Amino acid sequence: MRFCSLGSGSSGNATLVEASQGITSTLLLIDSGFSLRELTRRMERAGVTPGALAAVFVTHEHGDHATGVLTLARRHRVPVITSRGTWRAIGEPGFDPSLLHISCDGDVIELGDLQLHPFAVPHDANEPLQLTLGDGARRLGVLTDIGSIAPRPLAALAGLDAFLLECNHDEGLLRSGPYPESLKRRILGTHGHLSNATAAELLSQVQHSGLHTVAAAHLSERNNSPVLAAEALAVVRGCRPVEIPIADPAVGLPWMDV
Numbered sequence: 001m002r003f004c005s006l007g008s009g010s011s012g013n014a015t016l017v018e019a020s021q022g023i024t025s026t027l028l029l030i031d032s033g034f035s036l037r038e039l040t041r042r043m044e045r046a047g048v049t050p051g052a053l054a055a056v057f058v059t060h061e062h063g064d065h066a067t068g069v070l071t072l073a074r075r076h077r078v079p080v081i082t083s084r085g086t087w088r089a090i091g092e093p094g095f096d097p098s099l100l101h102i103s104c105d106g107d108v109i110e111l112g113d114l115q116l117h118p119f120a121v122p123h124d125a126n127e128p129l130q131l132t133l134g135d136g137a138r139r140l141g142v143l144t145d146i147g148s149i150a151p152r153p154l155a156a157l158a159g160l161d162a163f164l165l166e167c168n169h170d171e172g173l174l175r176s177g178p179y180p181e182s183l184k185r186r187i188l189g190t191h192g193h194l195s196n197a198t199a200a201e202l203l204s205q206v207q208h209s210g211l212h213t214v215a216a217a218h219l220s221e222r223n224n225s226p227v228l229a230a231e232a233l234a235v236v237r238g239c240r241p242v243e244i245p246i247a248d249p250a251v252g253l254p255w256m257d258v
Contacts (some may be wrong), residue, residue, distance in 0.1 A: 001017065001019040001137075003016060003017045003142075003164065006034070007042060008218050008252060008253075009248075010064055011249050012034045013144060013218065014039060016046060018048075019112070019135035024113055026114045027052050029072075030059065031057070032069045033066065036050070042252070046255065053078045055078060056080055059086075059130055060083075065144075081111075083102065083104055083118075083126075083129050085125075085126035087102060088126060106118075113135055115134045118131055121145070121147075121153050122146060124147070130144070130156075140164070141162070145193065146193075147190045161210060162212065162214070165194075165217065166199060166216075167219055167232065168224065170223060170224050173222075173224065193220075199229075200232040200233055200236050203236045215244070215245040215247060216244060221249060229246060230246060
């Protein structure tokens, strides 16, 4: 199993996960926060095309995660997996019901060579879900939009081999920055986004000897920096900050093995 980020930040988010059993392979897209044209360009850069997708999993309805979902699904007949709440927010009349799979916290979704385990998270959206994924041998956790540490995500994230983790902001930069106070309160709230410090605290609670890859994602371009995010996670990992991969808004992350 392997994963790559096609770009992660306030301007758009999309993550590819691929599993193979030798003669078969399954390619999943998690979120599509880019136009179809831009998504296609980024996928081709990663060596794949939209037509190869087995499905797109939509974590929640915010534009930086769901902007291109319906166009992708219609144009390439890609099934959409999402919660009922998210579908109420992004769905449109006339969408082919055969392309829609409604999921919820605790589901186990068999998708070719992948097994998906969605779990509920505290975030200011309508029934948001995040994911762990397995191929029978390895487990990947993807957690890009969550406001606070909660028991359900911690339980879901136990025993990972690889982890793509939100490090949205540095609290000091956010508090002293130009955002309106209402937006600062939203980001800092229990249903907002993780600071570097809180992401590091969460990581410390799921860290174990078998977790060999941790990458940071969803960094704010105004209220964070790759250096600050890497420093926070490196303390928990016991490594140098340069060893922490950081998903870039423009180029994401290259393929990484789980």
